[in-house]
Amino acid sequence: MSKKRISDVLIEVLADAGIERIYGITGDSLNSVNDSLRRNGKIQFEHVRHEESAAFAAGAEALLTGKLTVCAGSSGPGNLHLINGLFDCHRNRVPVLAIASHIPQSEVGLNYFQETHPENLFKECSCFCELVSNPKQMPEILFRAMNAAVGNRDVAVIVLPGDVAVMETEIDELPTWHAPKLPRVIPQTEDILEMVQHINNGKRITLFCGAGCAGAHDEVVELAAKLQAPVVHAFRGKEWVEWDNPYDVGMTGLLGYTSGYRAIEQCDTLIMLGTDFPYRPFYPENAKVIQVDINPSALGARVPLTQGIIGSVKDTLHELLPHLTQRDDTEFINTVRKAYTKFRNDLDSYAVAEPDGVAIHPQYFVNRLNKLAADDAIFTFDVGTPVIWTARHIKTNGKRRIIGSYNHGSMANAMMHAIGAQNACPNRQVISLSGDGGFTMMMGEMLSLKQLNLPVKVFVFNNEELSFIAMEMKASGYLDYATDFVNPDFGKLAEAAGIKGISITNSSEVDEKIKETLNYNEGPVIINVRVDKQELAMPPKIAYQQAKGFSKYLINAILDGRGTELKEMAKTNWMKYKSLY
Numbered sequence: 001m002s003k004k005r006i007s008d009v010l011i012e013v014l015a016d017a018g019i020e021r022i023y024g025i026t027g028d029s030l031n032s033v034n035d036s037l038r039r040n041g042k043i044q045f046e047h048v049r050h051e052e053s054a055a056f057a058a059g060a061e062a063l064l065t066g067k068l069t070v071c072a073g074s075s076g077p078g079n080l081h082l083i084n085g086l087f088d089c090h091r092n093r094v095p096v097l098a099i100a101s102h103i104p105q106s107e108v109g110l111n112y113f114q115e116t117h118p119e120n121l122f123k124e125c126s127c128f129c130e131l132v133s134n135p136k137q138m139p140e141i142l143f144r145a146m147n148a149a150v151g152n153r154d155v156a157v158i159v160l161p162g163d164v165a166v167m168e169t170e171i172d173e174l175p176t177w178h179a180p181k182l183p184r185v186i187p188q189t190e191d192i193l194e195m196v197q198h199i200n201n202g203k204r205i206t207l208f209c210g211a212g213c214a215g216a217h218d219e220v221v222e223l224a225a226k227l228q229a230p231v232v233h234a235f236r237g238k239e240w241v242e243w244d245n246p247y248d249v250g251m252t253g254l255l256g257y258t259s260g261y262r263a264i265e266q267c268d269t270l271i272m273l274g275t276d277f278p279y280r281p282f283y284p285e286n287a288k289v290i291q292v293d294i295n296p297s298a299l300g301a302r303v304p305l306t307q308g309i310i311g312s313v314k315d316t317l318h319e320l321l322p323h324l325t326q327r328d329d330t331e332f333i334n335t336v337r338k339a340y341t342k343f344r345n346d347l348d349s350y351a352v353a354e355p356d357g358v359a360i361h362p363q364y365f366v367n368r369l370n371k372l373a374a375d376d377a378i379f380t381f382d383v384g385t386p387v388i389w390t391a392r393h394i395k396t397n398g399k400r401r402i403i404g405s406y407n408h409g410s411m412a413n414a415m416m417h418a419i420g421a422q423n424a425c426p427n428r429q430v431i432s433l434s435g436d437g438g439f440t441m442m443m444g445e446m447l448s449l450k451q452l453n454l455p456v457k458v459f460v461f462n463n464e465e466l467s468f469i470a471m472e473m474k475a476s477g478y479l480d481y482a483t484d485f486v487n488p489d490f491g492k493l494a495e496a497a498g499i500k501g502i503s504i505t506n507s508s509e510v511d512e513k514i515k516e517t518l519n520y521n522e523g524p525v526i527i528n529v530r531v532d533k534q535e536l537a538m539p540p541k542i543a544y545q546q547a548k549g550f551s552k553y554l555i556n557a558i559l560d561g562r563g564t565e566l567k568e569m570a571k572t573n574w575m576k577y578k579s580l581y
């Protein structure tokens with residue numbers, strides 16, 4: 001029997017499992033792990049500037065590769081900083097192992113320096129969270145964590161006290177971890193037959209697709225073709241079902257298309273495929289609803305069901321399709337497709353260049369970027385208005401990826417996600433669409449991009465405000481307050497830090513500067529894009545309350561002496577958008 005340090009066991013198991021990187025910030029209780037890493041030499045420590053970025057980066061890498069990734073934070077505040085990113089991983093359903101190092105086991109409960117209780121803190125954002133209090137628990141507890149993360153596509157946390165990390169365990173040969181494969185989840189035959197009956201009774205059928213449609217593009221399109229059914233997607237379904245799909249009628253929800261909303265409102269049978277879309281007002285009131293999901297707790301969570309089926313979308317449709325007959329009534333699909341084409345054309349016609357001296361319309365900018373970016377580019381986008389422009393103006397094709405903080409909705413995710421995305425795919429264009437609020441929230445990470453030599457292209461939409469929130473406030477009848485920024489030119493700021501910086505001020509230079517950015521691969525580029533702050537993006541269903549809210553805002557703004565702003569707003573987009581609804 002030979003003796004091994006616990007931190008060596010940890011790193012050897014991870015290296016043997018093919019882990020290439022650990023994202024994090026080292027320090028105190030994590031020093032022993034760091035030392036094991038250095039001596040082992042097989043895993044790169046991706047040293048970032050904020051632990052939150054470590055978790056986001058690990059999440060993006062896992063999302064792209066489907067494989068287990070790892071992040072780490074030191075005791076107390078160090079691992080606390082991981083939490084927001086881990087919530088994002090948990091909600092994006094990606095396999096991530098977090099190493100939360102901890103104060104010495106001998107001091108727990110004594111109000112020691114940096115004391116927290118990570119087993120409690122991480123519980124809500126993980127499927128597994130256990131303390132290593134005795135060297136004999138290793139490596140089995142690590143295997144459990146890794147299996148839980150991979151099998152549940154979720155976050156697993158190992159809480160490792162600094163004094164336990166340096167203890168030794170007697171071990172001959174380290175066992176190898178074999179990554180479990182995800183199972184196929186095939187519904188019972190009786191479930192499929194019942195589904196066939198409901199479908200046969202439906203006249204106007206709509207498919208509503210989410211992230212569970214990953215890898216099921218062909219089956220979804222085949223089902224739509226058989227049923228002549230419009231395909232609506234939730235945002236997380238966009239990259240799986242929008243392209244090469246003659247039945248696509250766009251997205252629903254607050255940022256969606258009128259056609260997507262109508263296809264759901266007017267159907268008599270809604271088939272939900274791998275979506276847990278949370279906004280109830282966008283579900284139909286009287287339709288029969290069939291929901292297919294691998295997650296049993298998603299069934300019926302948003303809308304009463306006629307039938308709930310546990311199954312993966314791909315496997316369920318594979319079983320279902322042979323039982324269905326081809327329909328030839330195209331009235332419903334044709335009507336919705338017509339509305340879709342109109343909405344799409346209208347959106348594109350508003351994405352126009354402005355004369356020099358007038359701030360760039362963000363949708364014009366994103367339209368051009370969409371045209372010029374590579375076929376297999378990876379886009380990350382910040383929560384804020386970049387979400388809207390990505391949803392509406394970045395086209396998917398089965399090769400591109402769009403990575404966001406979908407269900408968690410955290411600001412500043414784009415540049416942090418981009419770190420992991422570029423590491424996972426070193427030869428692909430990684431493009432971060434960042435808000436100025438989001439970018440400055442985690443601005444230190446531009447230094448990580450430089451240090452790690454990651455050629456990420458960070459487009460910062462400089463609108464000098466928290467634009468999404470300003471819009472939200474106006475739509476609810478509030479005057480926008482505390483939403484403004486005093487900003488530098490972020491391109492120049494980057495240059496001062498030795499990073500390539502570009503500034504785009506006029507529409508006429510957009511193409512040339514996007515090309516310059518995309519052709520630069522020697523390191524990161526930070527691009528300051530001066531965009532219009534008054535761009536309005538209204539949901540397809542303007543609730544009475546919102547319409548009322550907006551007129552209330554107009555009255556308040558006039559009383560408050562902000563008439564110039566109103567003129568600006570009318571001049572830019574509100575009037576144009578009105579015609580869309």
Ligand SMILES: Cc1ncc(C[n+]2csc(CCOP(=O)(O)OP(=O)(O)O)c2C)c(N)n1
Pocket residue numbers: 382383384385386409410411434435436437438439461463465466467468469
């Ligand atoms: C961490 C975090 N804080 C606050 C919010 C609420 N929020 C959502 S969008 C947004 C504004 C984003 O502003 P910016 O990054 O400048 O993008 P813009 O909307 O201006 O394009 C805020 C404050 C959030 N989602 N996440």
Ligand SMILES: [Mg+2]
Pocket residue numbers: 384435436437461462463464465466467
């Ligand atoms: Mg902004």
